Amino acid sequence: MKYKIIFATKNEGKMKEIRMILEDSNIEIVSLKEAGIDLDVEEDGLTFEENAIKKAKEIMEHTGSIVMADDSGLEVDYMDKKPGVYSARYGGEDTPYNIKNQMILDILKDVPEEKRTARFVSVIATVFPDGKTFTTRGVIEGIIDYDIKGDQGFGYDPIFYVPEYNCTTAEMSPALKNKISHRGKALELMKKELNKYLGEKK
Ligand SMILES: O=c1nc[nH]c2c1ncn2[C@H]1C[C@H](O)[C@@H](COP(=O)(O)OP(=O)(O)OP(=O)(O)O)O1
Numbered sequence: 054m055k056y057k058i059i060f061a062t063k064n065e066g067k068m069k070e071i072r073m074i075l076e077d078s079n080i081e082i083v084s085l086k087e088a089g090i091d092l093d094v095e096e097d098g099l100t101f102e103e104n105a106i107k108k109a110k111e112i113m114e115h116t117g118s119i120v121m122a123d124d125s126g127l128e129v130d131y132m133d134k135k136p137g138v139y140s141a142r143y144g145g146e147d148t149p150y151n152i153k154n155q156m157i158l159d160i161l162k163d164v165p166e167e168k169r170t171a172r173f174v175s176v177i178a179t180v181f182p183d184g185k186t187f188t189t190r191g192v193i194e195g196i197i198d199y200d201i202k203g204d205q206g207f208g209y210d211p212i213f214y215v216p217e218y219n220c221t222t223a224e225m226s227p228a229l230k231n232k233i234s235h236r237g238k239a240l241e242l243m244k245k246e247l248n249k250y251l252g253e254k255k
Pocket residue numbers: 061062063064067096123124125126127140141142173206207208209210222234236
């Protein structure tokens with residue numbers, strides 16, 4: 054049997070990845086759009102965990118369903134791990150990502166490769182109607198490239214270079230990105246947590 058879980062995100066790029074990653078699982082993902090929900094959750098937490106739980110919990114309270122959410126971002130070491138939890142708001146919420154990406158490239162213009170380290174972090178939260186809450190975290194390490202490269206993915210992917218694959222996450226196939234990404238890792242851990250929990254309940 055499949056468990057129906059609402060995924061509380063308005064980000065189409067995330068939604069696409071999440072569907073692909075959970076394709077072969079016992080979870081059936083319903084988007085906010087499909088569920089006909091148009092709620093804005095204020096992301097005022099100071100950590101990815103707080104914001105992920107807040108997004109999932111508010112939609113759970115609204116629907117009474119099991120709800121999953123992702124809060125994620127880019128930590129640039131040279132920028133004291135910014136934009137971090139503020140990644141979506143960095144440079145303005147409605148500013149196109151080619152401009153947001155260029156802002157980071159400009160800050161790191163003369164910075165040598167060894168100081169360009171960065172990571173994507175994803176925290177997935179699942180909240181059940183009885184309040185039971187799980188969180189998992191995934192990370193992918195990389196470096197900030199010198200140029201914008203690639204047109205796959207979304208957000209900061211065109212400046213996030215992964216040395217092991219000699220390309221940015223925007224130059225990878227979606228299948229490869231999902232296999233090695235912060236979101237892919239966090240969701241794999243969440244699948245295991247939920248299987249354990251739901252298996253026990255049977
Ligand atoms: O794989 C990724 N590739 C590129 N960029 C990424 C990735 N993962 C997160 N990011 C960036 C995009 C956004 O600036 C922020 C997430 O912000 P975050 O609030 O979690 O998501 P969001 O506002 O886009 O959608 P929502 O809150 O409805 O899920 O980090």
